[in-house]
Amino acid sequence: MRATVxxxxxxxxxxxxGQAVESSLRHLGFEVGETRIGRLVDVDLPTDDAGEARAxxxxxxxxxxxxxxIESYEIAFEAST
Amino acid sequence: xxxxxxIPVVVFPGSNDDRDAVxxxxxxxxRSMRVWHTETELPRGTAGVVLPGGFSxxxxxxxxxxxxFSPVMRAVGAFAAAGGFVLGICNGFQIxxxxxxxxxxxxxxxxxxxxxxxxxxxxxxSHSPLLGRCEPGQELTIPVKHGDGCWLADDDLYAExxxxxxxxxxxxxGANPNGARADVAGVTNAxxxxxxxxxxxxxxxDPLLGPTDGALILGSLVDAARLSAAAxx
Numbered sequence: 001m002r003a004t005v006x007x008x009x010x011x012x013x014x015x016x017x018g019q020a021v022e023s024s025l026r027h028l029g030f031e032v033g034e035t036r037i038g039r040l041v042d043v044d045l046p047t048d049d050a051g052e053a054r055a056x057x058x059x060x061x062x063x064x065x066x067x068x069x070i071e072s073y074e075i076a077f078e079a080s081t
Numbered sequence: 082x083x084x085x086x087x088i089p090v091v092v093f094p095g096s097n098d099d100r101d102a103v104x105x106x107x108x109x110x111x112r113s114m115r116v117w118h119t120e121t122e123l124p125r126g127t128a129g130v131v132l133p134g135g136f137s138x139x140x141x142x143x144x145x146x147x148x149x150f151s152p153v154m155r156a157v158g159a160f161a162a163a164g165g166f167v168l169g170i171c172n173g174f175q176i177x178x179x180x181x182x183x184x185x186x187x188x189x190x191x192x193x194x195x196x197x198x199x200x201x202x203x204x205x206x207s208h209s210p211l212l213g214r215c216e217p218g219q220e221l222t223i224p225v226k227h228g229d230g231c232w233l234a235d236d237d238l239y240a241e242x243x244x245x246x247x248x249x250x251x252x253x254x255g256a257n258p259n260g261a262r263a264d265v266a267g268v269t270n271a272x273x274x275x276x277x278x279x280x281x282x283x284x285x286x287d288p289l290l291g292p293t294d295g296a297l298i299l300g301s302l303v304d305a306a307r308l309s310a311a312a313x314x
Contacts, residue, residue: 009188012235013188013233014188014191014231014233014260016189016190016191016192016193016260017189017193020193039142064142064146064147064150065142067143067146067179067186069185069186069233069234069235069238070186070188070233
């Protein structure tokens with residue numbers, strides 16, 4: 001099954017990329033509030049067991065995909081096609 | 082015992098300050114050599130290790146995030162756990178934080194610009210042999226060159242580090258090049274045998290390149306390694 005991991009800078013962590021994009025959006029005339037930039041990781045897993053997949057993805061996040069000091073993560077599964 | 086302690090410099094794919102580090106360590110009285118990241122052991126007689134600046138594994142995901150899993154890092158971790166002296170410079174500092182050997186994390190510079198200039202620093206800690214040649218309050222000038230040098234820690238961690246004297250050096254007031262919390266330019270572990278910093282002491286040893294205060298930092302490592310070489314870990 002295919003999963004998507006969203007990694008975000010934690011609340012309160014300075015995000016200069018987000019600030020730069022926010023300011024560019026305003027220059028373009030869009031009315032936007034705080035804009036933050038994270039990372040999206042799509043992962044194919046050789047299992048159809050959502051519980052097992054989630055457990056594995058959590059380990060991946062803790063070990064590599066996110067730095068728990070500065071980033072939070074969220075795991076989502078794609079509806080099977 | 083050893084007059085010229087052995088201080089290898091690890092080379093990751095993308096390291097580019099390893100040769101300067103080797104040369105500077107040798108100028109300061111150490112024996113040095115480059116060690117490829119696929120090695121599973123440090124050379125026999127290693128009395129200190131440098132993780133150099135540059136890049137590693139493309140720094141995909143986060144700087145240092147992938148390098149921390151390289152084979153040599155297991156040996157570096159074991160060496161550090163046994164009390165061995167480890168110095169991480171710039172990308173080496175990033176790798177040590179990702180590996181959990183040093184506290185905090187390094188994020189993109191607040192300006193989003195790469196900074197490359199001589200920078201005024203103030204020594205803070207008094208407990209680490211890796212700053213043995215410096216006094217607390219001493220001012221140093223050493224160049225920085227990085228895009229991801231914004232050191233961060235949350236309130237609790239920062240308070241802990243300050244209380245334990247683990248803040249090693251700060252940028253001088255007004256000289257913070259990257260937005261790091263409380264102007265932190267380098268930190269040590271609790272025991273003081275692992276030290277990481279964003280500035281590049283290896284570029285500030287030979288007077289040909291400008292300031293020479295880097296010799297105080299690398300010289301401290303050579304001193305510490307020389308003492309520990311009497312009782313190899």
